[in-house]
Amino acid sequence: MKLLLHQCEDIDEPEVEIRFTTITPEIQKVVQYIEGYRQYLRGEDRGGIQYKIRINDIYYIEIVDKKTLIYTKDDAFQSDLKLYQLLDQLRTYNFVQISKARILNIDTLTSVRYLINSRMEATLINGDKVEVSRTYIPQLKQALYDGGISL
């Protein structure tokens, strides 16, 4: 796969053009990744200010006290959507359910370790640690193998 980068002064936003004869899984992956920068979720911070959160910037989503919280590198935003609705939207962007109340972006995963209570603890690139329930370990494992390379 050739990579061509052109610096243009006369365009408003970066453009990505992919030329191909047939769509391969690698191309699909690149498209999916770029789509992740174009797709947003709505969330509000503690002050009630609405934000558009880029899907690729989401680390994990969890339910705390019946509220859906979206975690990015340093912030947390509240969403009106239910966890299953978010999972439906995010499944194509390398998100996987890791417990009854948590969805994880596997591109943010740096390592996992086992816990004494038959669960796992996942460490994310910002240092956050999230617990993976026993029931969802096979799903995470499968997602890691299906997801291919991380971009």
Place this chain on the structure above:
Amino acid sequence: MKKFTIRCLVSFALVVITIFFFRSEIYGDWSYLELFFEVVAVVIILQFIYLLMKKVITKSFILKLLTDYLITLALVLYIGYIRHWWILSQWWTMLFIITVIFICAYFVDFIHIKRDTKSMNEQIQRRNKPYNN
């Protein structure tokens, strides 16, 4: 309606049906069918207690394990008691056997998760490795 509420209602209905229908004398002496439904009823009651306890002790792994252990022990001793099966009604023997089974099951599970952790970490490293080709 919540899944938990539905489960509770179904459990309760099954227990009522079992007690009022199968405990009657229509099958005469203790039949195996009756025993089966008796055990089903006990399992449901224990599961019901377990679900209620889980609501309280969701965070504690040790308490959950202990609950599983006591419920299994209670069920085995109950069957032993109602069927007069000697080995199942021996408190200390069953305590020992169930303890051994639980410890073995825990270690098998632990080893399995440890192995999964290793292979998942390898896969994460592979995914995160810069692509040089």
